Amino acid sequence: MFGNANKSSEEQNANKRERMRGTVILMKKNVLDFTDLSSSLLDRLHEFVGKHVSLQLISASQEASDVEGNGMKGKLGKPAYLEDWITTITPLIAGESAFGVTFDWDDDEDIGTPGAFLIRNHHHSEFYLKSMTLENVPGHGVIHFICNSWVYPAHKYKTDRIFFSNKTYLPSETPEPLLKYREEELESLRGDGRGTLQEWDRVYDYAYYNDLGDPDKGAQYARPVLGGSTEYPYPRRGRTGRPPSKTDAKSESRLNLAMSLDIYVPRDERFGHLKLSDFLANALKSIVQVLKPELESLFDSTPEEFDSFEDVFKLYEGGIKLPEGILKNIRDRIHAELLKEILRTDGERFLKFPMPQVIKEDKSAWRTDEEFAREMLAGVNPVIIRCLREFPPASKLDAKVYGNQTSTIKKENIESNMDGLTVHEAIRHKKLFILDHHDALIPYLRRINSTSTKTYASRTILFLQNDGTLKPLAIELSLPHSEGDQYGVISKVFTPADEGVENSIWQLAKAYVAVNDSGVHQLISHWLNTHAVIEPFVIAANRQLSVLHPIHKLLHPHFRDTMNINALARQILINADGFVEATVFPSKYSMEMSSAIYKNWIFPDQALPADLIKRGMAVKDSGSPHGLRLVIEDYPYAVDGLEIWFAIKNWVQDYCSFYYKEDDTVKKDSELQSWWKELREEGHGDKKNEPWWPKMHTREDLIEVCTIIIWVASALHASTNFGQYPYAGFLPNRPTISRRFMPEKGTPEYDELVNNPEKAFLKTITAQLQALIGISLIEILSKHSSDELYLGQRDTPYWTSEVEPLEAFGRFGKKLAQIEERIVTLNSDGKHKNRVGPVNMPYTLLYPSSKDGLTGMGIPNSVAI
Structure with a gap:
C-alpha cells in the first residue's frame, strides 16, 4: 500500500x-x-x-x-x-x-x-x-x-x-465537467425551428400532418391538415422545414417521387445500410412508379376479374403472365434485384406470390364461421372484439346529429343458436361478444360510398361455446338513412346459413365485416395506434433526454427507424392517391377518419391489462396470474400478450428501481419532467388538457409509462403488422374494399349470386388490380429485415456500464426465451382450438424471436417497418 x-x-x-x-x-x-x-x-x-x-x-x-x-x-x-x-x-x-x-x-x-x-x-x-x-x-x-x-x-x-x-447519469448526478456538454448537446438537437432541414442536420422538431395532400397537383389531391385543431386532432410528426405549397400556405410542399424518397429525418434515424427496409424503400417506389401505372394501363385496356377462387390460387401456384410489352417496360425501369422480388419471375409466369399461411394447409377452411370468429382472437387485428354488456348494442354517436343508431338485432335473431341460454343469461355469464365497426364508420360512410367503394357499417354478435371457440350469431349491416343523417340508419340483419343462396348471402355478410375490419386494422390498430402515436415519443426523448440519461438508454432501442418508416409512409403510403387510399375502402377519407378515432385515444388505455379490462375481455381477479382473469381463456393474443407485457414491466421495474430509489428522485429529475411535459403539450399537443395523463410524480408512474411505450413499439406493433401477409395475402379472407352492395332479389346481381356464388363474391370484394398491388405491398411490409433487433436484444453488450441493469436485462432475455417455449407448447397441445383453428395455422405473432424474411412471428424492438 x-x-x-x-x-x-x-x-x-x-x-x-x-x-x-x-x-x-x-x-x-x-x-x-x-x-x-x-x-x-x-x-x-x-x-x-x-x-x-x-x-x-x-x-x-x-x-x-x-x-x-x-x-x-x-x-x-x-x-x-x-x-x-x-x-x-x-x-x-x-x-x-x-x-x-x-x-x-x-x-x-x-x-x-x-x-x-x-x-x-x-x-x-x-x-x-x-x-x-x-x-x-x-x-x-x-x-x-x-x-x-x-x-x-x-x-x-x-x-x-x-x-x-457508456456511464449513465441522472441530471443531478452528472459530473460537473460534463454538465455543460450535456446541456449543449440537447440544445443542438432541438434546433431553432427555422429553415429547411438538411441531411446532416441532427434536429428533432415537431410538425402537423400537413404534407399528405398535394394541392398544387389539383383540388382532388388536397387533404385537410391533421393536428393542431379540435376538428382534426393528431399526433405530431417530425418537422422537415420544406416550404409551403404554392396553392395552400397551410400545406407543406411535397417531394417529387420520381426524383427522390429522401425525406428529411435526423440522419441517425435513417435505416441502417444492411436493413431490408433500404430495399423496402426502393421496392415501394418501384411499385408505385412502375408496377402500379403499368398494371393500371393493362387493366384499363383489358378489364380483368377473378372468376373463381382457383383464379386467386394461381397467384401463388403459377402467377399471372403479363403481356411482353408491359413486362419489357417494367424490366427496363426496375433494377434486376427488385424485379425478382416484386414480380417473382418464374419461367414465363410473373407476379407469383408466396403461399399465405391461411390457405397453406387447407384452401377452404378460411370460409368457415369458426375461422372467421377465431381471427378476431388470433388474427392480425385481435384488439377490437369486446364483451357485450348490453342488448341491443347501443351507439355513442350524438343522437342529435345521427339520430337513433341503436342496433336492430333482436333476441329472436340469435337466441335459437345459444345453447338454450337467453340473451340476458348469456350477457350475465359473459358469453356474448361483439365486433363493432358501427360508430367508427357511420360519420364517414355517406362520403365513403360516394367513391367507388360500396360498403356498410357492421356489427357482429358472437357466442362463446363450451369448447372455448366463438360462433357468429348475427351480422348487422347499416347504411346512413337516405333522407339524412338525423334519421339514423337503415339496417339489415343476417344470420348463418349452411347451404343455398342463404349461405352465399351469409358469406357476403362476413366479407363486408372483413372489409370493415381490414380498414380499421390498417388505419387504426396498425398505423394510428403504433406508428403515429409513437413518433412524438421519439422526438421528445431526443430533445429532452440526454444520451446519458437512464430513460433515454432504456427507450432508445424501441425508437429505431420509426421516424424513417413514418416519413416513407407519408410520402407513398398514406398520402393523397397513395397505396392506402388506392387499396383500403375509406379511400380519400382514410387519414381523416383516423383523426376522428384519435379523439378517443387515451394513453393509459394502451397498457394491455387496461385495454383488456376496458373491452370486457378480462376482469380483475387477485387469485389469477397477474391479477387478471381472461373472459375467454383461449384468447391467444391476450394469453401471449400478457406474458410479454409483464416480462417487459418486470424488466422496466428492475431497471428504473436501480436509478430511482424513491419517488422524490422522479419529481426532481429535470430532464425527465421536461420530456414528459413536452410530450404531452407538444408531441400529443391536441391531447394536452386530458386529465388521464400520468403525473410523472412517482416511480410507479415512470414504470407504467415506459412499459406502455415499449409494449406499443414492440409487441403491439408486431401483433398487428407481421401477420398481414399470412392472413391477408389471400385477399378473399381479408378483402380491403367492397365494390357493390348486397344483391337484392329480382336483380341480375342476385341471379348471379344464385348461379355462380364464387364469381359474385369476387366481383363484390377487392378488384384484381387492387389485389395485386395490395398483396405486393403487404408482402414487403410483413418481412423482417436482416439486421432486425428483437425484444430482449441490443446492438452491443456495452450499452451501459452499470452491472445491475445489465444483469436485469439478461433476466429479461431469459424470460422471453421461456415465453417462446410456452407458446410452442400451447400451440401444439391440441386443447386450445383458437391457437391453430380450422386453417391449421398456429398463432405465432407474439413469439419473441424470428429469423429474417416472411415468418409471421417475432417481436422487433421498434416500429421499424
Whole structure:
C-alpha cells in the first residue's frame, strides 16, 4: 500500500507520460454507398494534405475541470488523430474498419478520467461512427463509448460532435465537467425551428400532418391538415422545414417521387445500410412508379376479374403472365434485384406470390364461421372484439346529429343458436361478444360510398361455446338513412346459413365485416395506434433526454427507424392517391377518419391489462396470474400478450428501481419532467388538457409509462403488422374494399349470386388490380429485415456500464426465451382450438424471436417497418 511513496519522482512522471491507446470502429461512406465512389478518393486526398479526423478526450474528473478557459466544462486533452486511414483495408462483408488512436497523457495535460470526447471530421465525406474503446485507462481499465452516429465534415456543424462514455447519469448526478456538454448537446438537437432541414442536420422538431395532400397537383389531391385543431386532432410528426405549397400556405410542399424518397429525418434515424427496409424503400417506389401505372394501363385496356377462387390460387401456384410489352417496360425501369422480388419471375409466369399461411394447409377452411370468429382472437387485428354488456348494442354517436343508431338485432335473431341460454343469461355469464365497426364508420360512410367503394357499417354478435371457440350469431349491416343523417340508419340483419343462396348471402355478410375490419386494422390498430402515436415519443426523448440519461438508454432501442418508416409512409403510403387510399375502402377519407378515432385515444388505455379490462375481455381477479382473469381463456393474443407485457414491466421495474430509489428522485429529475411535459403539450399537443395523463410524480408512474411505450413499439406493433401477409395475402379472407352492395332479389346481381356464388363474391370484394398491388405491398411490409433487433436484444453488450441493469436485462432475455417455449407448447397441445383453428395455422405473432424474411412471428424492438 506504500508502493507509490517509495517510487522516485522520475518514475512517477514517466507513468504520467504514458500514452492511452484507443480503437475506433467506423464504416466509411464509400463502403455503404456504392453510388458515391469518389468519396474514398477525396477522403484520401484530404489525408495527404493534413485534413485528418481528430479526437479530443474530455475529463469527467472534478479536479480536472477548466474553470477559466472552458467555462466550467471538463478539461480537453490534446487532439489525437485516426491512424492509417489510407492503408486500413475495409472488410467489405461487414463494412467496418478499425482504426487506432493514441492520446497523450502527461503532466501538463492530465485530464483525469475521460467521460466524453469531441470528434472533428476534416475529410470530404461523412462516416458512420460505431464506437471507441479506450484500453488501460489508469484506475478504470477499459472505457467504452457507444456512438452509432453519422459524423459529417466538421464545417456542416455549428458545434463539435460529442460522444459520452457508456456511464449513465441522472441530471443531478452528472459530473460537473460534463454538465455543460450535456446541456449543449440537447440544445443542438432541438434546433431553432427555422429553415429547411438538411441531411446532416441532427434536429428533432415537431410538425402537423400537413404534407399528405398535394394541392398544387389539383383540388382532388388536397387533404385537410391533421393536428393542431379540435376538428382534426393528431399526433405530431417530425418537422422537415420544406416550404409551403404554392396553392395552400397551410400545406407543406411535397417531394417529387420520381426524383427522390429522401425525406428529411435526423440522419441517425435513417435505416441502417444492411436493413431490408433500404430495399423496402426502393421496392415501394418501384411499385408505385412502375408496377402500379403499368398494371393500371393493362387493366384499363383489358378489364380483368377473378372468376373463381382457383383464379386467386394461381397467384401463388403459377402467377399471372403479363403481356411482353408491359413486362419489357417494367424490366427496363426496375433494377434486376427488385424485379425478382416484386414480380417473382418464374419461367414465363410473373407476379407469383408466396403461399399465405391461411390457405397453406387447407384452401377452404378460411370460409368457415369458426375461422372467421377465431381471427378476431388470433388474427392480425385481435384488439377490437369486446364483451357485450348490453342488448341491443347501443351507439355513442350524438343522437342529435345521427339520430337513433341503436342496433336492430333482436333476441329472436340469435337466441335459437345459444345453447338454450337467453340473451340476458348469456350477457350475465359473459358469453356474448361483439365486433363493432358501427360508430367508427357511420360519420364517414355517406362520403365513403360516394367513391367507388360500396360498403356498410357492421356489427357482429358472437357466442362463446363450451369448447372455448366463438360462433357468429348475427351480422348487422347499416347504411346512413337516405333522407339524412338525423334519421339514423337503415339496417339489415343476417344470420348463418349452411347451404343455398342463404349461405352465399351469409358469406357476403362476413366479407363486408372483413372489409370493415381490414380498414380499421390498417388505419387504426396498425398505423394510428403504433406508428403515429409513437413518433412524438421519439422526438421528445431526443430533445429532452440526454444520451446519458437512464430513460433515454432504456427507450432508445424501441425508437429505431420509426421516424424513417413514418416519413416513407407519408410520402407513398398514406398520402393523397397513395397505396392506402388506392387499396383500403375509406379511400380519400382514410387519414381523416383516423383523426376522428384519435379523439378517443387515451394513453393509459394502451397498457394491455387496461385495454383488456376496458373491452370486457378480462376482469380483475387477485387469485389469477397477474391479477387478471381472461373472459375467454383461449384468447391467444391476450394469453401471449400478457406474458410479454409483464416480462417487459418486470424488466422496466428492475431497471428504473436501480436509478430511482424513491419517488422524490422522479419529481426532481429535470430532464425527465421536461420530456414528459413536452410530450404531452407538444408531441400529443391536441391531447394536452386530458386529465388521464400520468403525473410523472412517482416511480410507479415512470414504470407504467415506459412499459406502455415499449409494449406499443414492440409487441403491439408486431401483433398487428407481421401477420398481414399470412392472413391477408389471400385477399378473399381479408378483402380491403367492397365494390357493390348486397344483391337484392329480382336483380341480375342476385341471379348471379344464385348461379355462380364464387364469381359474385369476387366481383363484390377487392378488384384484381387492387389485389395485386395490395398483396405486393403487404408482402414487403410483413418481412423482417436482416439486421432486425428483437425484444430482449441490443446492438452491443456495452450499452451501459452499470452491472445491475445489465444483469436485469439478461433476466429479461431469459424470460422471453421461456415465453417462446410456452407458446410452442400451447400451440401444439391440441386443447386450445383458437391457437391453430380450422386453417391449421398456429398463432405465432407474439413469439419473441424470428429469423429474417416472411415468418409471421417475432417481436422487433421498434416500429421499424
